Amino acid sequence: MLDFETSYRAMASRDSRFDGTFYVAVTTTGVYCRPVCGSRTPKRENVRFFRIAAAAGAAGFRACRRCRPEVHPSAPEWNVRGDLVARALRLIARGAVDEIGVAGVAAQLAVSERHLHRQLVAEVGVGPLALALNRRNQVARLLIESSALPLLDVAFAAGYSSIRQFNDGFRAAFGCSPRELRRAGRTRPGGQGGAPPDGPGAQAGPLVLRLRYRPPLAAGALLSWFRDRALPGVEEVGDRRLRRALRLPRGSGRAELDLTGCRADRDAGHQQVTVRLWLSDLRDVTAAVRRCRDLLDLDSDPAAVAGTLGADPLLGPLVRATPGLRVPGSADGFELAVRLLTEQYLPPARAGQLCGWLVARYGDPLTAPDGGPAPLFPSPAALAQADLTGALAETAARAATGQAAAGPHADTATARPAAEPGAPGPGTSAACAGVRTLAGAVAGEKLSLERDEDREAAVAALCGLPGVEPWTVQRIAMHVLGDPDAFDAGEPAVRAALQALPVAPGSPPRDPDGHAHRWRPWRSYAVMHLCSAVPPPTGRQPG
Structure with a gap:
């Protein structure tokens, strides 16, 4: 946490670089704001600073209705860090306390409830229950303002166990009741109107x-x-x-x-x-x-990334050419890990064929709530014991006929000819074996691909799987685990991109190891800039 004087100067100047890194509470109004709020600057003696919004709420302050601190992206620090506190904050933010309780969160982090509470209070000033309450209030406000759901359904969807708890917690957080907020929303342009949907838990439209x-x-x-x-x-x-x-x-x-x-x-x-x-x-x-x-890396801080990478003579022009480049994430960690693993063995088009076959053969054929088909990628348990002989034959047949398997929405201009026409070949066989090995590790709980898992433990488990290259492990850490500093100097795409960039006469050869130390802690973003700026080598995809 910054010292008081630095925080006050940043707040008084509305410095956007500090937006999300701390929150300003004013004792005379009982309101907490973002440091960039346009309200009148309070006196020093009336100001308190908090590291996270939940701590300000737990101290009795309510969210400002002008700058809306509850809808702002979380502090990027917690996404960069991979320690106990950062993992706990990510777990609680996704609703883990409501799903498995504080005891379950502590068990998942391999610590006691007392130690978890002590660490959170020491680091951010508030314990897990207060953090969970803050999350419930945020979700409830989103649902009230974005839908016509009955307030009873809003309460239970947000994680409250009773209407009384819902009303009391909401009034303390926002200074008004849920019903008052809904009425105010209907009177504003674009507010939700109309009657609520029929039936408990019904969803009329999205x-x-x-x-x-x-x-x-x-x-x-x-x-x-x-x-x-x-x-x-x-x-x-x-x-x-x-x-x-x-x-x-x-x-x-x-x-x-x-x-x-x-x-x-x-x-x-x-x-x-x-x-x-x-x-x-x-x-x-x-x-x-x-x-x-x-999925969209919306909690990233592009200014911090550009501040480090933009100063590098090699990456600076790429950063300025594509400002705000993000690291794509995953909605299903296992799904994306399988896709990245197959790209280690196969050209992109063939990797897409194999994954498409897995969905068609072993995916869960569900009907989405909007009435359309919504096949889900196969679960780890389904693929751990799967017979992939059909995948070998079908992908070989498609390769022989030149058929693309990326579907009607694929970018066919980037598809490349298959490297192994007419026969499964060692690449497809190795990819299928790798998929089964990865699925077995996840299904057997030897490996977790959740974004809030211990990154070091997950990387170590991935490195222990036979046939998985170190650079594939780092790609999974980058896109699946959300590590902003994942990097492997031996990755073919990175080496090819470095060599393809313009070089001044007399400059030494480009060496990933020689440049990467300047890119910490944003080496994942450096990889994205390199591979987005230079066409990938045959058989590899950018990013």
Whole structure:
């Protein structure tokens, strides 16, 4: 935490670099704000600073209605760090306390409840129960403002156990009752109107949520990355939209992420991603929102990334050419890990064929709440014992006929000829063996691919799997585990990109090891810039 004087000067100057790193509470008004709030600067003696919004709420302050601190992206520090406190905050943010309780969260982190509480209070000033209450209030406000759901359903979807608890907690957090907030929303332009849907838990149409981020955001690069890996039915990528099926803790759903509002010409305070959610169980709204944020890396701090990478003579021009480049994440860690692993052995088109076959043969054929088909990627248990002989024959047949298997929404211009026409070959066989090995490790709980897992432990488990290259492990750490500093100097795409960049006469050869130390702790973003700027070598995909 910054010292008082530095924090006060940053707040008084509305310095956007500190937005999200701390919160300002004013004792005379009982309100807490973001440091960039446009309200009048309070006197020093009336100010208190908190590291996270939940700590300000637990101290009796309510959220400012002007700067809306509860909808701002979380502090990037907690996404960079991989220690106990950071993992606990990520777990609680996705609703783990409501799912498994504080005892379950502590057990997942391999510590006692007392030690977890002590560490959180020492680091952020508040314990796990207060953090969970803050999350419930945030979700409840989102649902009240974004839907016409009955307030009873809102309460239980947000994680409250009773209406009285819901009303008391909401009034303490926002200074008004849930009913008052809904009435105020209906009187504003664009507010939710109309009658609530019939029946408990019913969802009349999608939930429409707006997710804030720190601009800029390179939407085109993000969608291009997902378009190259889209699996038919599971994921569809358009010009400015990404639509995919979701496997959630209590059911399934579908999400549509609209990046139309991510434009450089818009005011920074109004740039947002519009998300439409169709959920079979409304209690999964927290998990769904968290996965959408992770998918697009919306909690990233592009200014901090550019400050480090932009100063590098090699990466500086790339950073300035593509500001706001993000590291694409995953909505299903196992699904993306399988795709990245198959790309180790096969050209992109063949890897897509293999993963598409797995979905068609072993995926869960579900019907999405919006009425459309929503096949989910196979579970680890389904693939651990799967007979992949059919995958070998079918992908070989497609390769022989030159058929692309990336589906109707694929970017066919980037597809490359198969490297092994007419026969399965060692690449496809090795990929299938690798998939089964990875699935067995996850199904047997020897490996977890959740974003809030211990990154070092997960990387060590991946390195112990036979046939998995170190650079593939780092790619999984980057895109699946959310490590912003994942890097392997031996990755073919990185080496090829470095060698392809323009070089001044007389400069020494490009060596990844010689440059990477300058890119910490943002080496994942450095890899994205390198591989997005230079066409990948045959058989490899960027990012």
